[in-house]
Amino acid sequence: IMLLESILSVSLTYKLIAVVIILLVALMLWSIHRPSGMPPGPRGFPIIGSMLSLTDNLHLDFLQMAKEYGDIFTIKLGSHQVVIVNSYELIKETLVKKSTDFAGRPQSFTGKVLSEGFKDIAFSDYSPAWKLHRKIAHQAIRNYASGDKLENMMRKDAIPLLSQILEDNEGKVIAPRPLLFLTVNNIVAQFCFGQKYTLDDPELKAFMDIINDFANIIGKGFVVDVIPWTAIFPTSAARKFDKVNNKYLGMIYKKFCEHRQKFDEDNLNDLIDYLLDAQRQAKEENANISSLTDTHLVQTVSDMFAAGIDTTTHTMDWSIIFLTRYPDVQAKVAREILDVIGRDRLPLLSDRPNLPYCDAVIHELMRIRTVVPMSIPHKALVDSSIGGYLIPKNTWVMVNLWAVQMDEKHWDNPQEFRPERFIDKDGSLKAKQDNFIPFSAGRRVCLGESLAKPEIFLMFTYLYQRFAFSQVPGKALPSLEGNLSSFVLRVPEYEVVVKKRI
Ligand code: HEM
Numbered sequence: 001i002m003l004l005e006s007i008l009s010v011s012l013t014y015k016l017i018a019v020v021i022i023l024l025v026a027l028m029l030w031s032i033h034r035p036s037g038m039p040p041g042p043r044g045f046p047i048i049g050s051m052l053s054l055t056d057n058l059h060l061d062f063l064q065m066a067k068e069y070g071d072i073f074t075i076k077l078g079s080h081q082v083v084i085v086n087s088y089e090l091i092k093e094t095l096v097k098k099s100t101d102f103a104g105r106p107q108s109f110t111g112k113v114l115s116e117g118f119k120d121i122a123f124s125d126y127s128p129a130w131k132l133h134r135k136i137a138h139q140a141i142r143n144y145a146s147g148d149k150l151e152n153m154m155r156k157d158a159i160p161l162l163s164q165i166l167e168d169n170e171g172k173v174i175a176p177r178p179l180l181f182l183t184v185n186n187i188v189a190q191f192c193f194g195q196k197y198t199l200d201d202p203e204l205k206a207f208m209d210i211i212n213d214f215a216n217i218i219g220k221g222f223v224v225d226v227i228p229w230t231a232i233f234p235t236s237a238a239r240k241f242d243k244v245n246n247k248y249l250g251m252i253y254k255k256f257c258e259h260r261q262k263f264d265e266d267n268l269n270d271l272i273d274y275l276l277d278a279q280r281q282a283k284e285e286n287a288n289i290s291s292l293t294d295t296h297l298v299q300t301v302s303d304m305f306a307a308g309i310d311t312t313t314h315t316m317d318w319s320i321i322f323l324t325r326y327p328d329v330q331a332k333v334a335r336e337i338l339d340v341i342g343r344d345r346l347p348l349l350s351d352r353p354n355l356p357y358c359d360a361v362i363h364e365l366m367r368i369r370t371v372v373p374m375s376i377p378h379k380a381l382v383d384s385s386i387g388g389y390l391i392p393k394n395t396w397v398m399v400n401l402w403a404v405q406m407d408e409k410h411w412d413n414p415q416e417f418r419p420e421r422f423i424d425k426d427g428s429l430k431a432k433q434d435n436f437i438p439f440s441a442g443r444r445v446c447l448g449e450s451l452a453k454p455e456i457f458l459m460f461t462y463l464y465q466r467f468a469f470s471q472v473p474g475k476a477l478p479s480l481e482g483n484l485s486s487f488v489l490r491v492p493e494y495e496v497v498v499k500k501r502i
Contacts, residue, residue: 034074037390039083041065041073047227049076057484059373059402062086066403072387078226080106082377082396083386086403088410088435090387094378094397095442098386100126103443104379106396108225110218113245120299121447122307126381129291133300137447140274145191145451151349151458157196158186159346159462165199166467166498173472173495180316181208181309187455188308192301193255194270206251211310213244218486252302256294272301308448310488311371315456316463317491318369319362321478322417324469324496329419333358334501337465343502347461349454356429358461360422363429366438368417369482371489373402375440401437410435469496 034041042065044050054061062084065073071087085091094102103126105111111123118124121133145153162183166174182199185207189195197204217240224231224238259272268274275297282289323330336357341347352359378397385391406414411421424430439446446452471477478494 034076034081035390035392038081038392038395039070039072039074039387039389041069041075041084044076047078049078049080049226051077051223051226057482058398059400059484059489062374062398062400063403063406066400072389077396078223079228080226080396082398083389083391084398084400085386086400088404088407088437091399091401091404091437092441094386094399095440095444098384099442101382101384102378102380102391102397104381105444106225106377106379108377109228109231110225110241113242114302115299116249116295119293119296120303122303122376125379126443129296132291133296134447136275136278137271137300137304138450140271141191141448141451143268143274144270145187146454147349150187150451150454153187153190154455154458154462155346157190158183159459161186161198163462163466167500169498170500172498174498175493175495176320176469176498177313177317177491177493178208180313180320181211183459184309184312184316184455188305188312190270191308191451192271192305193259195255203251206247207309210244210248210251211306213240214248214306215310215485215488215490217241217244248306249298249302252298252305256298256301271304272297275300304448307446308451311448312452312455312459314371314488314491315366315369315452316459317494318371318482319365319460319463320469320496321480321491321494322365322368323361323464324471325477325480326417327470329361329417330464330468333361333464334468337461338502341461341465343465347458347465349458351461352457355461356423356427357419358464359429359457360419362456362460363422363436364417364419367405367411367436368414369480369489370401370405370438372438372440372446372487373400373484373489374487375399375401376444376487378444399440401440404435404437407435464501466501468499468501470499472497 034043042050042053045052063086065075065084066086072083072085072090074081074083076082085094105123105125107118107125108123112118114120115123119129121130121137124130143149162179165179178199182197182204185204186196189197189207217237256272259270260276263273263276265277265280268277279289279292279297282292323333336355337347340354341351347355375398378399380391380393380395380397383391383393386397391397405411408414422430422433439449439452472495475495478496479492482489482491484490
């Protein structure tokens with residue numbers, strides 16, 4: 001009897017093991033299963049999908065994969081099927097023609113922490129609250145950071161400070177990054193909360209460290225964003241991320257509270273004032289303020305601040321790197337500015353139509369090193385399609401802006417830095433071009449485009465009117481290779497020699 005019992009129990013154990021193995025295999029097969037009708041692509045491994053085949057520079061990986069799988073393909077990242085769209089036509093179908101279908105945002109772990117539960121603009125899903133905050137932020141840009149307001153802000157404070165520092169360093173080797181950060185920070189911080197900084201201000205340094213820390217910690221994303229159950233293993237990176245995020249939000253909350261204390265509805269000066277006034281109006285009208293809580297307001301400021309500084313600083317960094325490598329282009333830019341504007345006054349926004357070469361160089365810089373090359377991930381809000389392929393509801397969709405701006409079918413020798421490609425036969429800037437969408441397109445198009453474009457134009461023309469940048473003697477030219485990290489194509493540390501031009 002004992003022998004029979006042990007045989008039965010062994011076989012029961014084996015049966016159980018067999019059942020577990022079958023379930024695991026089924027789970028693994030299910031995890032790499034792709035609904036039929038979706039775009040083709042690599043199958044990947046169970047659980048991790050194709051994560052191991054990706055580098056930091058996703059835009060380059062995806063461009064390479066498009067050669068094998070086509071302009072639209074599906075890749076499994078952890079537990080998510082992600083559709084990658086690589087051509088202008090298909091991106092237009094996704095973001096413009098089917099704008100509402102794909103206006104969602106994946107509800108990622110990182111996004112949730114950064115946005116205190118998706119109460120911001122950039123990470124929150126398509127919703128009435130998102131629409132409301134986009135509208136308010138847009139109006140605030142129009143009121144406080146466009147046209148004359150922006151021009152005056154830059155001429156009065158941000159640019160003289162930058163000029164002074166560069167003049168003090170005449171003929172010396174400089175690292176432009178902190179100076180560009182200071183300038184852009186002064187513009188965005190003035191717009192957001194009326195603050196100006198000097199280079200040695202500890203608060204400026206704290207903001208700069210926070211933005212660098214975010215870039216280093218978040219990198220291409222956390223595993224937990226694509227394999228959510230790994231959240232049960234708190235990593236040191238996750239702890240560091242929490243710490244930096246709390247420090248950052250703490251600084252924005254401080255500005256917010258200071259503004260609340262001295263709020264005067266008849267004297268609105270910046271984004272925070274404007275948001276507080278929107279909240280006040282909603283309260284007075286007894287409207288539902290569930291999407292105008294203090295957290296929502298702080299999150300709008302946090303988004304504008306974070307999205308507005310890194311992008312523009314790195315665009316200006318790329319300008320110095322390319323124009324140092326192409327001194328003939330730099331000389332031509334300076335000649336055009338001096339011919340049209342002269343030496344005695346600073347450039348104005350109204351000079352733009354008369355500076356087509358400068359405009360073409362800015363366009364070419366934003367084409368060849370688009371600073372947000374993979375945009376921000378989108379999500380299908382309904383069952384839809386792209387290029388005839390099925391895209392089920394909730395699928396993550398990423399558009400490869402880099403692939404569009406490097407498309408050999410549209411751009412002649414796209415790797416070549418050639419501003420003339422944006423100039424017409426009659427010498428003027430070409431009209432709006434297809435295949436040039438550095439700010440993305442459709443409902444989620446960059447909210448700060450109307451601030452970034454004039455800001456970059458003014459900074460660019462101010463800089464090259466007054467200063468020349470050149471290679472540090474005996475040192476290699478700064479690298480043209482960027483590194484994609486938390487959405488931005490970052491410039492590696494670099495140095496140049498600065499000389500006064502006028
Ligand atoms: C060179 C400068 C900039 C570039 C190239 C750029 C590019 C982009 C891109 C590609 C997106 C993603 C659009 C999408 O999801 O399809 C985006 C979103 C966004 N940008 Fe910018 N950006 C720049 C500057 C700015 C500035 C100056 C601000 C604000 C002051 C800003 C605020 C935002 C916000 C809030 C979003 C999220 C919009 C939403 O989800 O509805 N950006 N930007």
